[in-house]
Amino acid sequence: MDRKITALAAAIILIAGLALAAEETRWVNVNVSEHAEGTKVEVHLPLNLVLSVLKSVDVDNFHRGKVDLHIDDAEFDWAEIFAAVKEAPDGQFVTVDSPDAKVSVSKQGGTLLINVTETDGENAKVKVTVPVEFMDALTMNDSSQIDVAALLESFDRLPNGDLVTVESDEADVRVWIE
Numbered sequence: 001m002d003r004k005i006t007a008l009a010a011a012i013i014l015i016a017g018l019a020l021a022a023e024e025t026r027w028v029n030v031n032v033s034e035h036a037e038g039t040k041v042e043v044h045l046p047l048n049l050v051l052s053v054l055k056s057v058d059v060d061n062f063h064r065g066k067v068d069l070h071i072d073d074a075e076f077d078w079a080e081i082f083a084a085v086k087e088a089p090d091g092q093f094v095t096v097d098s099p100d101a102k103v104s105v106s107k108q109g110g111t112l113l114i115n116v117t118e119t120d121g122e123n124a125k126v127k128v129t130v131p132v133e134f135m136d137a138l139t140m141n142d143s144s145q146i147d148v149a150a151l152l153e154s155f156d157r158l159p160n161g162d163l164v165t166v167e168s169d170e171a172d173v174r175v176w177i178e
Contacts, residue, residue: 026156027178034171047155047177054149065149078138085112086135107132124168131158 026047033040054065061068088107096103102117112130137154138146155177166173 028152028155029174029176029178031174032171033173036170047152051149051152054152063145066145066147068145082135082138086132118168122168122170124166124170127162127165129161129163133157 028043028045028047028050030043031041051065056064058064085107090107090109092104092106094103094105100118100120102115102119104113104115106113110132112128112132114126114128114130116124116126118124118126133154134151137151158177160176160178162174162176164173164175
């Protein structure tokens, strides 16, 4: 009798674990608030839906999850560049202080941080957070196509949080994963 109860309990725990794992769907979220018109757009999509749509679209510069960059003039070893960024130590890489904008590119705790503050025009503040795990998923083929679908597939391994935020006189934008 004890073996039957133990086996039943194990089966229930296994089924519950599988059910919980199946429900851990990652979500891609985008919020846009346009100030002048008062328009607000909220998009919350399961990552698997976004990937299915991306892989089915074939238009001008976008082919089944890959974007044509049209940079035929220069040759880059993208894998080497991405690996170098990933392996670089934490620190401040680029600082630009001009009358038009302030730009900062740094790496902290395994995250590439890109901050741009426009001081002329829309007074936009752009913050991009790029976990270095993206570097493993970021691929470029010989036709100068970046594989956006592979990049989005890597979201499954990322912690929850903001990827891009934009604050400007015109609109606010937030893109995050959860």
